[in-house]
Amino acid sequence: MGNYLFYAVMIILLIISFLKDKQKTKKALKKAWKSFDNILPQILGITMLVGILLAVFNTEFVSSIIGEESGWFGIILSAIVGAITLIPGFVAFPMSDMLLKNGAGYMQIGAFISTLMMVGIVTIPVEIKYFGKKLTVARNILAFIFSFLVAYIIGKVVGGI
Amino acid sequence: MNLIKKYRFFLITICVIVITILIDKNMGLKALSVAGDSFKQMILVIPPIFILLGLLDTWVPRETMVKYMGEGSGIKGIILSIILGSAAAGPLYGAFPVAAVFMKKGAKFSNVLIFIGAWSTTKIPMFLFEISALGAKFAITRLLVDIPGIIIIAHVLSRLISKEEIIKIYKKIENMD
Numbered sequence: 001m002g003n004y005l006f007y008a009v010m011i012i013l014l015i016i017s018f019l020k021d022k023q024k025t026k027k028a029l030k031k032a033w034k035s036f037d038n039i040l041p042q043i044l045g046i047t048m049l050v051g052i053l054l055a056v057f058n059t060e061f062v063s064s065i066i067g068e069e070s071g072w073f074g075i076i077l078s079a080i081v082g083a084i085t086l087i088p089g090f091v092a093f094p095m096s097d098m099l100l101k102n103g104a105g106y107m108q109i110g111a112f113i114s115t116l117m118m119v120g121i122v123t124i125p126v127e128i129k130y131f132g133k134k135l136t137v138a139r140n141i142l143a144f145i146f147s148f149l150v151a152y153i154i155g156k157v158v159g160g161i
Numbered sequence: 162m163n164l165i166k167k168y169r170f171f172l173i174t175i176c177v178i179v180i181t182i183l184i185d186k187n188m189g190l191k192a193l194s195v196a197g198d199s200f201k202q203m204i205l206v207i208p209p210i211f212i213l214l215g216l217l218d219t220w221v222p223r224e225t226m227v228k229y230m231g232e233g234s235g236i237k238g239i240i241l242s243i244i245l246g247s248a249a250a251g252p253l254y255g256a257f258p259v260a261a262v263f264m265k266k267g268a269k270f271s272n273v274l275i276f277i278g279a280w281s282t283t284k285i286p287m288f289l290f291e292i293s294a295l296g297a298k299f300a301i302t303r304l305l306v307d308i309p310g311i312i313i314i315a316h317v318l319s320r321l322i323s324k325e326e327i328i329k330i331y332k333k334i335e336n337m338d
Contacts, residue, residue, distance in 0.1 A: 006250055010209040013216055024219050032215030035258050036207070038337070041168045043254065047203060048174035051196025052181065055188045088202055088252065089287040093294035100295075109295075113303070117282040123254045125170070130257045130337075132330050138321055139274070142314045143281070150306050157302045 042126045049122055050086045057085055063099050066108040078108040079147055082115030083140075086122045106159030111151035118143035206251035210259065218262050226266035234269060239312065242272040246279025247288075256280035261334045270327050271319040278311030 017025045066078045087095070096109045119140050120127065127136040165172070178196070182189030230238045249256065259280075260273050268276075283304060291300040319327070 004205075006206065006209040006213075010212050014212065017216055017220065025216075028215035028219040029212065030215070031218050032211040035214065035261075035337075036211040039254075039258060041171055043203060043207065044168070044200075045170035045174050046254070047200045048171065048178060048192075048196045050199050051192040051194070052174065052177055054195045055181070055192035086199075086252065088199065089284075089290060093287075093291050097294045106299075110299075110303070114282070114307075117253075118278070120253050123252075126254045126257060130261050130334065132326070132333065134326060135318065135322055135330065138318055139277075139314070142317060143278075146310050146314060150303060150310070153306050154299065154302055158296075158299050 039126065039129075042129070046086065046122055046126070053085050053122070054087065057081060059095060059098060062095075062112075063102045063104055066099065066112065067103045067105065070105070070108060074105065074108045075111045075148070075151055078104075078112040079115045079144065079151070082112040082117075082147070083119035083144055084121045085116065086120060087116060089117075092116055105155070107151045107155030110154030110158075111147050114147035114150040115144055118147060203252075206255060210251060210255050214258060214262050218265070221266065223266050226263065226268055230263065230268035230272045232269050234272065238269060238272045239275055242268075242275040243279045243283070243308065243311070246276040246281075247283045247285050249280045249284055250286055253277075253281045261337060264331055264334050270331075271315045274315035274318050275311055278307075278315055282307050282311065 014025065017028065062078075062081060065081075066074045070077070092113065096104075096113060099112075100106070100109055121140070124136055124140065127139075131139075178189055178192055181192055228234070229241055234241075246256070249259075256277050260277055263273050263276065264270075288300055288304060291303070322330075
């Protein structure tokens with residue numbers, strides 16, 4: 001639904017832009033194409049890589065390593081799995097719900113969701129292209145560390161541990 | 162030749178999938194179908210982002226961006242960065258080109274980082290979905306920890322990276338197209 005909203009906003013703005021200034025709109029579309037073309041090869045590669053990773057890290061596999069008794073080891077593993085994979089939210093949240101029902105702990109799921117959203121090992125090449133190596137690596141490391149705090153608080157508040 | 166170099170990474174992943182199919186047909190086909198799904202998702206999200214970016218780039222004057230998100234935009238800039246990032250849809254890699262245009266237009270470095278942080282983790286559509294899947298307690302706790310976390314990470318990062326390095330990143334983005 002959110003995705004179609006994007007298209008709607010885009011089309012409305014594009015029409016307004018076109019009515020106001022044809023030349024500028026043309027320039028805008030050219031710019032759009034240029035930056036799209038710039039990033040397309042990486043995105044195609046990432047898409048395929050995500051497919052490979054998700055085929056390996058399926059729900060059974062994930063739930064086998066991050067059970068409630070898995071403790072800190074499980075939390076670290078969940079954080080690593082979240083950092084490597086790139087699962088869209090609308091898949092990840094129901095999947096996490098299922099994992100919780102299958103015995104995963106709240107801290108583990110908190111770590112998994114947090115690194116999944118904030119850390120992107122797979123997208124690092126894209127990030128480096130824009131922001132350089134140093135910032136990209138620093139951002140991902142900080143986000144990874146921060147995810148343990150998120151996991152801890154979620155475990156305390158939601159899991160009541 | 163250039164085209165092959167450009168799509169090198171994509172070609173390698175295709176080879177890996179083909180090899181996987183040869184070794185374990187089920188796993189390989191599953192990989193392919195997941196890739197197909199995320200490709201569909203990408204087609205839904207990416208084109209409008211880039212067209213909106215093109216419009217932003219040509220219509221919004223630099224002064225406007227500097228005023229609202231530049232140096233000296235203070236708390237207003239921080240809040241705006243969080244709202245803009247949270248209103249987004251799509252995966253994190255969609256945030257990078259948007260952030261690049263913000264930087265080109267003179268947004269402050271820490272605000273750009275806050276924007277990326279918000280995009281990564283406090284997206285409103287995702288938040289609603291998170292509530293329905295994992296419960297309000299889980300989603301709200303995460304949101305409340307994440308908002309200060311994003312701001313702190315942004316500030317630590319802008320301290321960690323030297324002034325020269327930041328200037329270099331801005332220059333690199335300036336020259337990108």
